[in-house]
Amino acid sequence: MKLQVNPTRMELLRLKKRLRVAVRGHKLLKDKLDELMKNFLELVEENRRLRTEVEEGLTRAFRGFAMARAVLSWSYLETALGAHRERRGVTAKPVIKMNMETPHFLLDDKGEKQNIYPYGLAKTTGDLDEAVRRLHAAFRPLIQLAQVEKTVELMAGEIERTRRRVNALEYVLIPQLEEQARYITMKLEENERGNLVRLMKVKEIVGYSK
Amino acid sequence: MESYRMAAVGEADSIIGFLALGVEIHPVTSSSEAASILEKLVNPEEKYGIIFITETVAEEIMDRIAALGERAFPTVVLIPSNRGGKGYALERIRRIVERAVGADILMGKEGRQQ
Numbered sequence: 001m002k003l004q005v006n007p008t009r010m011e012l013l014r015l016k017k018r019l020r021v022a023v024r025g026h027k028l029l030k031d032k033l034d035e036l037m038k039n040f041l042e043l044v045e046e047n048r049r050l051r052t053e054v055e056e057g058l059t060r061a062f063r064g065f066a067m068a069r070a071v072l073s074w075s076y077l078e079t080a081l082g083a084h085r086e087r088r089g090v091t092a093k094p095v096i097k098m099n100m101e102t103p104h105f106l107l108d109d110k111g112e113k114q115n116i117y118p119y120g121l122a123k124t125t126g127d128l129d130e131a132v133r134r135l136h137a138a139f140r141p142l143i144q145l146a147q148v149e150k151t152v153e154l155m156a157g158e159i160e161r162t163r164r165r166v167n168a169l170e171y172v173l174i175p176q177l178e179e180q181a182r183y184i185t186m187k188l189e190e191n192e193r194g195n196l197v198r199l200m201k202v203k204e205i206v207g208y209s210k
Numbered sequence: 211m212e213s214y215r216m217a218a219v220g221e222a223d224s225i226i227g228f229l230a231l232g233v234e235i236h237p238v239t240s241s242s243e244a245a246s247i248l249e250k251l252v253n254p255e256e257k258y259g260i261i262f263i264t265e266t267v268a269e270e271i272m273d274r275i276a277a278l279g280e281r282a283f284p285t286v287v288l289i290p291s292n293r294g295g296k297g298y299a300l301e302r303i304r305r306i307v308e309r310a311v312g313a314d315i316l317m318g319k320e321g322r323q324q
Binding site: 037040044047048051054055058059061062065066069074077078081090091092093094103105131132135136139142143145146147149150152153155156157159160163 | 212213214215216222223224226227228229230231259260262283285287289290291299300303306307309310311312
């Protein structure tokens with residue numbers, strides 16, 4: 001790499017100041033990375049657990065719906081399931097965690113205590129009741145999963161960015177600054193030696209002419 | 211604190227149950243149909259918080275879903291279809307983790323299960 005610095009004391013002071021800042025920044029970022037990584041691994045583990053749980057619950061619930069679907073017509077099923085039920089929303093607020101906006105989901109509580117079966121029991125099959133019950137049981141973990149999975153995803157991006165910065169500081173900027181500082185120190189020492197030799201030479205010449 | 215809507219996208223037979231949970235359903239028959247619906251749903255003005263999409267239709271529009279990963283809302287969640295899970299969701303997380311950590315830390319556990 002080509003060094004393009006003025007070999008002056010001013011420059012050296014400036015470089016040393018920059019180096020101090022860079023080293024401190026590097027340490028901070030590295031701490032951040034460690035912390036992120038720790039949280040990340042915990043979240044990944046939780047994500048895996050939730051995912052397995054949810055997939056199992058959903059698959060079983062869906063099987064139940066398939067059975068119900070075999071007996072009941074599509075339009076009937078649609079009305080039965082959709083009847084008397086308001087659209088349920090989810091309250092979401094972004095939480096700022098370690099410089100990231102992560103979602104936090106909370107199911108709206110209205111209707112939670114109500115009968116979970118939105119239809120009359122007379123014309124539907126037991127399979128359907130079972131399926132709806134299973135699906136209900138899987139819903140809360142599913143929302144939780146949505147939150148955790150999103151956080152994992154965002155955090156992965158943040159980790160990648162942070163690591164790139166740490167590496168840039170560690171392997172590019174800091175060595176570069178050190179190299180430049182060393183170059184200036186050597187240049188200054190060389191000048192000093194040159195000066196000394198010149199003085200000795202001058203003294204010698206002056207001595208001879210006497 | 212705002213209330214967001216939820217939607218499910220997928221084959222009709224898979225997502226019908228979500229009606230009982232008060233989630234909007236958008237039945238589709240193909241990936242391209244799912245893509246255009248997803249496009250509509252991700253519009254911030256529509257205020258969807260969570261979009262559930264079945265793995266079978268999500269398979270071919272993974273790129274589009276991955277691109278949404280950078281934003282906090284909406285959150286797209288893959289769910290298994292009524293023919294069972296294909297493991298795309300875990301696979302996706304595995305890839306994300308691999309990119310972030312630089313090593314496949316989940317593989318050991320996954321490997322033992324298989």
